[in-house]
Amino acid sequence: MSIAPASADRICAVVPIKGVVGAKQRLAAALDADQRSALAMAMAEDVLEVLAAVPELFRVLVVTADATVAALASKYGAEVTDAQASEGHTGAVTGGARRLVREGFSMITLPGDLPLLAPADVSRVIAAHRAAGADGHPGFTIAPARDFQGSNAILMTPADAVPLRFGSNSFYPHLDAARAQGIEPTVVEVPGIGFDIDEPQDLADFLITTAQTRAGRLVADFGPDFSARLAAHLERAAPAGMEAGR
Template sequence: MIWAILPVKELEGAKQRLSPHLPPDLRRALMQVMIGEVLEALLAARGLAGAMLVTLDPWATALAARLGARVTTEGARDGHTGSVTAGARLLAREGASGVLTMPGDIPAVTAAEVEAVLAAHGPAPAFTIAPAHDELGSNAVLMSPPLAVPLRFGEDSYVPHLAAARAVGIEPRVVPLPGIGMDIDHPADLLAFARLPEAKGTRTLAFLHEHGLT
């Protein structure tokens, strides 16, 4: 009964940090490709009870319906942290034993990497984290029970999340994974993603090649 939570904010104006290289329509299209790849990896992973999007975005809602994921709007306008926390509260009320959350901009993630995070997770209370490639962000967080550790996402959340787990008496387990670790947020990330072996064969890489972004 571990559920995945994928927060998706409304896609208008997505990825502002990429605006020097991509106009608004391409940023939105890139985000759609990436979200699709992340959701597909979550739904294909063994060991998850299901996946839930926290979103108000019509496109993301339609994608979830097509792929077989749940949607909640609870907390969808409360930022990344608020969305995940609201989703975790909802799933806790329904009896979930834990939650795994990832962002929508890690398109090299695979079902095997999701399963690796699940395999590393210990008995509750437990907290497992896969950091971003720069060891600043938290690109996968798995915790049991669903509200075991207070979360605070942002560009510098990895070390604070380790401290938050320890503050409630849980020794965090760290699982560095190349696909999960490679988020696309800044212009430099486009080339870094293109050089990543795990990116080969992704629709995101094909999109970047098609539009001359790598």
């Protein structure tokens, strides 16, 4: 099999999307299954719309085994693959990376649950990667989650430059993994990338933004009582003597 040389000028976004069923389990205390599915789909559509508007991206590849997600991806001009799509976040991204290596593309991977993402956020990561001189050389650029636990965007030249392992605390291990490959990671903090919705507290923080996106309108439509119920849940869930918060 021939492998085309990777270039930081040829970047494909890889977005793993689990799909309608089983999404956002960690929000189960705040949302029922239908609400969780609807929120996951709304965020995914918002992210796909944003990525379609990033001028530096050549392509977008959605890794999913879900037919509804696949149809949504096509609507925004994204390609779809189901290779390794049911092997968790890490498996799905690794499957996408393998394909991009064969095709000579660098990879930026982002999850589908970044409700405040804007095209300029993605452009910032790409600019940082290029400024770090990754063109023609292996490079690794990462934008952490706001709590510095998650890895919310990773850009690699070539697409498989560093073995990835997503999980509850992947940011610092990913820095170590890059250094183990002899690559000094570039870290770029981007608020619109750092904010994802994993836990009920994230949902409460998102409600306050009153974002005029699909996801923002959806949570606003959960009704006037929703934010009070969410606040009550967070109050109950907070350790005694502490304010609800991260």
